[in-house]
Amino acid sequence: MQTRLLILVALVLIVVPIGFFYYMSINGFSIHHAGIYVQLLSEQQIEHFAVSEPKTITQEELMQFPQISIMINLLLEEKENPQGTRSFFVNFDTYRIFDSRGELKIKNHMSDSGARNLYQDFTQSFESNVVVYEGNYFSITSWIA
Known part of the structure; x- marks a missing residue:
């Protein structure tokens, strides 16, 4: 059970930031417009x-x-x-x-x-x-x- 939880946490910590930056790059996010x-x-x-x-x-x-x-x-x-x-x-x-x-x-x-x-x-x-x-x-x- 604890191994599954560690794998799930690791996946979330990796996939969420990558997904966020991918989404922002597609939508043209910029701090300066x-x-x-x-x-x-x-x-x-x-x-x-x-x-x-x-x-x-x-x-x-x-x-x-x-x-x-x-x-x-x-x-x-x-x-x-x-x-x-x-x-x-x-x-x-x-x-x-x-x-x-x-x-x-x-x-x-x-x-x-x-x-x-x-x-x-x-x-x-x-x-x-x-x-x-x-x-x-x-x-x-x-x-x-």
Whole structure:
């Protein structure tokens, strides 16, 4: 009886930590998260941001930043849905896009090259974190936790 108990305890002490790290590696667990947060602004939020002249961007300009373009297009699709999300977040550690409820929308859509400089490049190109695209206002911010 005692031998079985020792074997069971040893198995638990080995399998549980290995299983935990395996689970975390699959789900992209990281102590440090960084990414870009894109939000479709409502009328009240536009007033809150108090941007005097937001930059209007064209389709061609937006296509220079495909990750942000994907999130903006997803937001435009969700706009018509009353239960739809108003924001998306792309995680630079896992390169996945999540909605405001934490649901995975797109998995591994980005390449490693230049991902961390994406927000900086975007703000240098447009000099604002609030932009207008197809008549809709979007807030684009970097996020680190």
